[in-house]
Amino acid sequence: MTSSFPIRAIVTGHTRGLGAALAEQLLTRNVTVLGLSRSRNAALKARFAAQLEEIELPLAEPARVAQWIATDALSNFVRGTQTVLLINNAGTVEPIGPIEAQDAANVADAVSLNVATPLMLASALAAAAVDATDRRIVHISSGAARNAYPGWSIYCATKAALDHHARAVALDATRALRICSLAPGVIDTDMQAQIRGSGEEQFPMRQRFEDLKRNGQLSTPEQSAARLIDYALSDAFGQTPVADIREIAKSA
Numbered sequence: 001m002t003s004s005f006p007i008r009a010i011v012t013g014h015t016r017g018l019g020a021a022l023a024e025q026l027l028t029r030n031v032t033v034l035g036l037s038r039s040r041n042a043a044l045k046a047r048f049a050a051q052l053e054e055i056e057l058p059l060a061e062p063a064r065v066a067q068w069i070a071t072d073a074l075s076n077f078v079r080g081t082q083t084v085l086l087i088n089n090a091g092t093v094e095p096i097g098p099i100e101a102q103d104a105a106n107v108a109d110a111v112s113l114n115v116a117t118p119l120m121l122a123s124a125l126a127a128a129a130v131d132a133t134d135r136r137i138v139h140i141s142s143g144a145a146r147n148a149y150p151g152w153s154i155y156c157a158t159k160a161a162l163d164h165h166a167r168a169v170a171l172d173a174t175r176a177l178r179i180c181s182l183a184p185g186v187i188d189t190d191m192q193a194q195i196r197g198s199g200e201e202q203f204p205m206r207q208r209f210e211d212l213k214r215n216g217q218l219s220t221p222e223q224s225a226a227r228l229i230d231y232a233l234s235d236a237f238g239q240t241p242v243a244d245i246r247e248i249a250k251s252a
Contacts, residue, residue, distance in 0.1 A: 007083040007233070010034045010074075010125065012059055012117070013090030015041045018140070018187055021225035022087055027051050029229070034077050036121075037090065053077065059090050060113040065120055075128040083134040085232060086125045088118035088162070091140065093155050107154055114158035119165055126177055138232050139166055139181040143244070146183075163242045170241040178238025182231070184224045185246045 009026050013019035014035035023041065026033050027048045035041060035054045045052050055073065058064050068074075078084045091114045095106040122137050129135050144152055145159035166181035227245050231237055236248075 006081055007031045007085065008034070008078055008081045009085040009087065010036065010077070010121070011087045011089055012036045012121070014044070014054075015039050018184060018221045018224060019087075019089040020044070021221035022089060022228065023052070025222070025225045025229055026085075031085075034074075059117045060092075060109045062112050062116045062120065065117050069120060069124045074124055078125070078129040078132065081129070082132055083136070084125065084129040084132045085136045085138070086121060087138045087140065087228075087232070088121060089140045090117070091158075093152070095154055096151050098151065099153060102154065110154050111158055114155075115161045118162060122165070122169070122179070126174065133176050135177040136232060136237060137166075137169075137177070137179040138228070139163075139179075140228075141181040141183045141242070143183050143186075145181070145242075166241040170238070179241060180232075180238055181242050182228065183244040183246075184228055185219050185244070187219050187221055187224045 009031050011019055011023045011026070011033055012035075014023040014033070015037045019035075019037070020041060023033050023035055023044060027044065030051075032051050033048075033053070035044075035052060036057050036059065037054070038058055039056060040054045041052075045054065055068065057068055092110050094110060095102045118139055122139075125137065126135060139162040141162050142155070142159040144156045145163045148156050163181040166179045169177075169179045224245070227248075231243075231245060231248055
């Protein structure tokens with residue numbers, strides 16, 4: 001998408017992995033970014049001091065997120081902008097393991113971070129940027145949203161929730177709003193290391209992910225971020241509410 005209007009983007013979990021790569025590539029494309037995370041990205045801030053705004057926010061605590069949404073921070077950030085992009089990237093794969101081994105507090109944190117916060121931010125963005133002529137929401141989904149895996153019941157369920165949220169929002173046909181729950185493929189991040197570090201009794205498919213790493217079949221965060229942003233800013237974005245970046249790349 002090419003436009004003479006400024007673009008502003010909100011990226012959650014912008015301090016590492018895919019989130020850091022997304023923020024960096026948006027910034028290099030002259031997009032002003034608001035990063036929401038538990039901590040700050042000092043390296044990015046040093047390079048893009050005027051372009052990057054950061055808010056330290058515990059995204060796994062919906063009450064704290066709601067308090068922040070109730071302030072004027074989001075509306076101030078998007079005011080006067082024609083194109084606004086929200087990328088709900090922050091998430092967790094924990095708890096990994098069979099249902100009887102899952103800690104209740106960890107389940108609550110995962111549902112809060114993976115589902116409640118993205119849905120809250122999506123609603124807040126739609127309301128705050130009501131005057132924008134182009135509002136775009138990306139939920140970072142997963143193949144686990146569409147395929148069940150042993151040991152990943154919470155991760156599968158929470159990512160599936162994002163997919164179905166996008167489907168339902170698309171049916172609302174809200175003016176100037178596009179949404180897609182987008183699977184980014186398998187990326188070489190800390191989450192992948194966490195998966196490979198789990199025991200087979202927790203995650204019986206661990207060997208598959210070890211093989212992907214060993215055989216060089218993992219995408220880098222930078223590669224995935226470039227494909228995601230190209231699609232998120234394209235005219236095709238939003239034509240389908242649930243997509244996989246690997247399938248989009250094949251058909252391009």
